[in-house]
Amino acid sequence: MSGRNMTVILAAVLLLFVVSNSVFVVKETERAVMLQFGEVVKPDIQPGLHWKIPFVNNVRKFDGRVLTVDAQAERFFTQEKKALIVDSYAKFKVADTLKYYTATNGEEMRAMTLLSQRINNGLRNQVAVRTIQEVVSGERDMLMESLAVDLNKVALKELGVEVVDVRVKQIDLPPDVSESVYRRMNAEREKEAREHRAQGQELAEGIQAAADREVTVIAANAYRDAELIRGEGDAIATAIYAEAFNSDPEFYSFTRSLRAYQDAFQGSGDIMLLQPDSEFFRYLKDSKGGK
Structure with a gap:
């Protein structure tokens, strides 16, 4: 290899070295400053391709992300x-x-x-x-x-x-x-819980008293209405009985006597002491009741 070729190669290598040391890239995620002999000469370099003087300028890059x-x-x-x-x-x-x-x-x-x-x-x-x-x-x-x-x-x-x-x-x-803080907090919570329970108990007693009063009123009104209905029923029944009795008093008296006989002689050991001419045996002596 001739001396001229060697010179060209050395010059190309030197040029490449100078260029590589003259170019720098700042990424989008980076912030950078340029120094000259330790002094900041170009702050806040924007992202992109930039130039510097080799061996004179130095570039410091920082992370620009959060x-x-x-x-x-x-x-x-x-x-x-x-x-x-x-x-x-x-x-x-x-x-x-x-x-x-x-x-x-x-x-x-x-x-x-x-x-x-x-x-x-x-x-x-x-x-x-x-x-x-x-x-x-x-x-x-x-x-x-x-x-x-x-x-x-x-x-x-x-x-x-x-x-x-x-x-x-x-x-x-x-x-x-x-x-100690836990004990104090626990005591405060227990106090608050007792207050809530007392308020709840008071409210419950008030609700229970109102419910009992309402039950008493409802029961009294129901009893009153029932007695009124029962009285009206008894009056209607009495009227029916009276009407039936007035329509045939003799038949009514006869059925009442039969029912009395049935009630009197139900038991096997019953003993009755009556006069032979008692009214009780009126229909036994005569089916027409003595008429």
Whole structure:
């Protein structure tokens, strides 16, 4: 191989090396800054193909997607000076590449550590002005919203990141106070249960008394109506009997005597002492009753 060919090959290799070190690509999921001897000269480089001066410029790329920082669980004190163990996390993304690089040197773990510290500071301030009830359930959503707004301002100003959301994963009582709190909560629930039972018993007694009164009224009205109907029936029966008796008094007297004989002689050992001329034997002596 001639010297000229060798020179051409070396020149081509050198050109390829220079070009490869002069071109860089920023992806859609990335954010980047250009440095010149360690100083940021071009922040917030947009996605696409870009050029740089080899050995003079250096490019630092960061993840531009929404990231998650899992803050370490910390002990915070409420307004009543009660301790709570709060475990939280936050969603964030790089917003100001210059501030982000200056504050964290472009290191994602360092950014997460600094942001985690600020999350705990914000939680400490928010929990300190609320009671346990408000932190756990009453104002939990409001606490998260206030924390996200305040944290976003601080993080954007100091770290160059935008806080998308902040959430509490878990709130626990410290082991040294959980037992006493449980006993107090149990006592409060039992007191509330007793009050509900007493109110229910009072309501039940009122309903039972009203039902008993209604039953008494209904029974009295029914008895009254029954007596009226029975009286009307007896009056009708008496009228029928009277009418039948008046239509044939002799036959009525005869049937009454037969019924009296039947009732008197039912038993085998019955003894009756009567005068022979007693009215009781009137129809036995004469089928016409003595007429």
